[in-house]
Amino acid sequence: MDSPADTTPLAALLAKVPQPEPGRRKGALHGSTVAQLRNLIVTGALAPGAKLNERELCLQLGVSRTPVREAIKTLTQDGLLRALPNKSSVVAELDVGEIEALIDVVSTIEGLAGELAAARATDEAVAEIGMLHYRMMLHHTRDELPGYFEANKAFHRRIVELSGNPVLLWIWELLALRVDRARYSSNLWPKRWKMAIQEHEQILAALSAGDAALASQRLREHVRNGLSGLVAALKDRIAKPDGA
Amino acid sequence: MDSPADTTPLAALLAKVPQPEPGRRKGALHGSTVAQLRNLIVTGALAPGAKLNERELCLQLGVSRTPVREAIKTLTQDGLLRALPNKSSVVAELDVGEIEALIDVVSTIEGLAGELAAARATDEAVAEIGMLHYRMMLHHTRDELPGYFEANKAFHRRIVELSGNPVLLWIWELLALRVDRARYSSNLWPKRWKMAIQEHEQILAALSAGDAALASQRLREHVRNGLSGLVAALKDRIAKPDGA
DNA sequence: CGAAAAATTCTTGCATACAAGAATTTCGGC
DNA sequence: GCCGAAATTCTTGTATGCAAGAATTTTTCG
Numbered sequence: 001m002d003s004p005a006d007t008t009p010l011a012a013l014l015a016k017v018p019q020p021e022p023g024r025r026k027g028a029l030h031g032s033t034v035a036q037l038r039n040l041i042v043t044g045a046l047a048p049g050a051k052l053n054e055r056e057l058c059l060q061l062g063v064s065r066t067p068v069r070e071a072i073k074t075l076t077q078d079g080l081l082r083a084l085p086n087k088s089s090v091v092a093e094l095d096v097g098e099i100e101a102l103i104d105v106v107s108t109i110e111g112l113a114g115e116l117a118a119a120r121a122t123d124e125a126v127a128e129i130g131m132l133h134y135r136m137m138l139h140h141t142r143d144e145l146p147g148y149f150e151a152n153k154a155f156h157r158r159i160v161e162l163s164g165n166p167v168l169l170w171i172w173e174l175l176a177l178r179v180d181r182a183r184y185s186s187n188l189w190p191k192r193w194k195m196a197i198q199e200h201e202q203i204l205a206a207l208s209a210g211d212a213a214l215a216s217q218r219l220r221e222h223v224r225n226g227l228s229g230l231v232a233a234l235k236d237r238i239a240k241p242d243g244a
Numbered sequence: 245m246d247s248p249a250d251t252t253p254l255a256a257l258l259a260k261v262p263q264p265e266p267g268r269r270k271g272a273l274h275g276s277t278v279a280q281l282r283n284l285i286v287t288g289a290l291a292p293g294a295k296l297n298e299r300e301l302c303l304q305l306g307v308s309r310t311p312v313r314e315a316i317k318t319l320t321q322d323g324l325l326r327a328l329p330n331k332s333s334v335v336a337e338l339d340v341g342e343i344e345a346l347i348d349v350v351s352t353i354e355g356l357a358g359e360l361a362a363a364r365a366t367d368e369a370v371a372e373i374g375m376l377h378y379r380m381m382l383h384h385t386r387d388e389l390p391g392y393f394e395a396n397k398a399f400h401r402r403i404v405e406l407s408g409n410p411v412l413l414w415i416w417e418l419l420a421l422r423v424d425r426a427r428y429s430s431n432l433w434p435k436r437w438k439m440a441i442q443e444h445e446q447i448l449a450a451l452s453a454g455d456a457a458l459a460s461q462r463l464r465e466h467v468r469n470g471l472s473g474l475v476a477a478l479k480d481r482i483a484k485p486d487g488a
Numbered sequence: 489c490g491a492a493a494a495a496t497t498c499t500t501g502c503a504t505a506c507a508a509g510a511a512t513t514t515c516g517g518c
Numbered sequence: 519g520c521c522g523a524a525a526t527t528c529t530t531g532t533a534t535g536c537a538a539g540a541a542t543t544t545t546t547c548g
Contacts, residue, residue, distance in 0.1 A: 026508050026531055027329045030317075054500070064533040069501090073274075073314055077321050079414065085271045086500060086539055101411040104356060112352045167345040167422075170323065171415055178411075270501055270538055298530070308503040313530090330509055330530060 029063055033071040036061065041080045041091055042181045051088040052081070078177055096234055099182050103227040106175050109168065110156060111220035114203065116163035118215040121207040129158050129207070133200045140193060149183055155200065159207070159219070179227070186233040196226060273307055277315040280305065285324045285335055286425045295332040296325070322421055340478055343426050347471040350419050353412065354400060355464035358447065360407035362459040365451040373402045373451070377444045384437060393427055399444065403451070403463070423471070430477040440470060 037057070040046045057068045072089050075081045081089045117125075132155040139147035153176065160172045190196060199222040206215035281301070284290045301312045316333050319325045325333045361369075376399040383391035397420065404416045434440060443466040450459035 029532070053498095055498090065500095066532055066534090070314070070317055073317060074321060077318060087541095088499075098410060101409045104360065104409060105353075105411045105415060108352060108356045109349075112348060116348065165345045165348060166342060167349045167419070171349060171418070174415070174418075175411070273502070299528090309530095310502055310504090331511095332529075 029067040030070050033061060033063060033067040034074050037068075037071045038075055038078075038080065038177070041075065042177065043184045044181070044187075046091050048091050048093045050091045052090065053088060078174065080177065080181070094181060094185050094234075096231060096238070099178075099227070099231055099234065102175065102178055102182075103224055103231070106172075106179060106227065107220045107223040109172055109175060110160065110223045111216045113160040113163040113165075113168055113172070114207070114219035115212045115216035116165055116168070117159050118207050118210050118212040120162055120164055121210060123208075125158075125162050126204060126208045129155060129162070130204055132158055133197075133204065136200075137197060140189075140197075145187070145189060148189075149180075152196075153180070156223075159203075162207075182227075182230055182234065186230055186237060188233050190226065190229055191233075192225065192229050196222070199225070273311040274314050277305060277307060277311040278318050281312075281315045282319055282322075282324065282421070285319065286421065287428045288425070288431075290335050292335050292337045294335045296334065297332060322418060324421065324425070338425060338429050338478075340475060340482070343422075343471070343475055343478065346419065346422055346426075347468055347475070350416075350423060350471065351464045351467040353416055353419060354404065354467045355460045357404040357407040357409075357412055357416065358451070358463035359456045359460035360409055360412070361403050362451050362454050362456040364406055364408055365454060367452075369402075369406050370448060370452045373399060373406070374448055376402055377441075377448065380444075381441060384433075384441075389431070389433060392433075393424075396440075397424070400467075403447075406451075426471075426474055426478065430474055430481060432477050434470065434473055435477075436469065436473050440466070443469070 037046075046052075052072060054065050054068050054072070058065050061068065072081060072083075076083045076089060080092055082092050083089050132151055136148055136151035136155060139145075139151055157172070157176070160169050163169070199218065203215060203218045203222060206218055281290075290296075296316060298309050298312055298316070302309050305312065316325060316327075320327045320333060324336055326336050327333050376395055380392055380395035380399060383389075383395055401416070401420070404413050407413070443462065447459060447462045447466060450462055
């Protein structure tokens with residue numbers, strides 16, 4: 001009943017998480033605990049439906065229950081966990097219906113970002129976003145899926161930042177968490193990556209031209225296409241769980 | 245140094261907050277603490293920039309620091325508070341620029357809600373939303389500003405619910421917190437209430453007809469008009485602080 | 489042997505104790 | 519009398535203790 005190996009697979013996952021040094025500064029525990037736990041959830045290391053035992057998390061993260069509980073509360077608010085009264089929180093299910101709901105919202109939000117960004121796009125900003133696009137292509141040629149995801153996300157994020165609207169960025173960040181989770185869950189190369197690259201270039205062109213309506217429309221469609229493909233991949237994955 | 249009257253005006257504000265009975269159920273403190281504190285911030289009872297002393301909040305709310313700290317974390321994530329490392333959290337400033345940023349986001353979000361809701365609008369749902377509209381008018385005739393605000397919010401909320409998109413509702417709730425704060429801050433009857441009523445009726449008509457494009461456009465414009473008026477009122481208020 | 493009930497164990501929710509950093513006050517020097 | 523530095527006080531960040539509710543195991547009865 002005390003053997004560490006079989007109490008739960010969670011132990012193994014957490015064992016390799018780098019722990020903050022004892023000689024740390026005060027006030028850094030909450031943030032780092034949230035980041036570690038969030039990463040485990042978004043990457044799928046903690047599977048949907050998994051129960052979170054606070055005591056166990058404390059042991060593995062090397063912190064007390066206070067920061068762990070705070071992190072759980074934070075991630076619950078972000079929609080990554082579900083809280084049950086007087087019971088263990090569980091990792092939120094990755095509901096395909098919810099991801100379909102995400103499509104409408106994210107595409108609309110990014111469409112707005114594109115509209116606003118086009119009006120503010122300097123040559124420098126467009127060049128910077130273009131660089132992120134090429135970084136994404138580079139990762140693709142190298143077969144580096146995580147780097148590809150990251151650069152793709154940075155491309156979109158930078159456009160939202162360029163919109164100059166802090167509320168929009170805030171909302172986008174919240175939505176991006178869920179999108180990331182879905183992406184990691186599929187863990188496949190998007191089948192439409194070639195088309196995605198074309199769409200990125202067309203978005204860049206619209207931004208560069210300062211054409212708000214066009215940038216908005218192209219971003220909306222690009223996001224919709226991408227997420228629709230993701231949903232299709234997830235449905236496939238559900239149909240045949242072990243990627244044949 | 246111990247006289248309760250002058251340590252801070254916060255004490256007076258909190259003194260009248262109904263406290264949960266000692267014979268309560270376990271697990272209700274976090275939620276109620278968040279609700280109480282949020283209400284104080286949204287209504288403006290806690291002014292923007294005010295520092296939150298945890299110990300004092302504990303005394304006044306009759307709970308320990310744990311739920312208070314959790315509530316502070318929650319409201320910080322909602323953007324109502326700002327956290328400073330190793331220092332007291334403060335009530336977020338009510339920045340007019342941020343409210344202007346809200347206009348674009350909220351109008352877009354509600355526009356999407358209208359688009360989706362129109363496709364799902366049954367006669368029953370439209371009637372229900374119409375009822376909320378009439379309730380709002382009733383509060384107007386009675387000069388009941390809080391009731392007016394509440395019914396207006398319920399009208400909009402119900403449309404978002406009707407969209408059937410849970411992600412959209414989630415985002416809308418987050419945005420509505422900030423909108424409410426701005427509304428309470430102005431604490432004026434909207435000058436354009438007569439126009440707002442007309443717009444509501446036109447929105448209802450579009451929903452009833454199932455015209456997604458029209459419902460979307462009308463909601464977008466209605467929200468934009470309303471929030472623009474709000475911003476104008478706030479700018480006025482800043483120019484001449486004591487409403488002459 | 490199976491099932492239901494009681495007792496035990498475990499887990500969360502809240503309160504509190506302790507430590508590190510910030511703010512304030514006081515004391516010394518000029 | 520004023521400025522600066524040291525000491526004190528105060529406040530937040532983290533850990534732990536205690537109680538209520540849930541889960542599990544054991545025991546007892548049919």
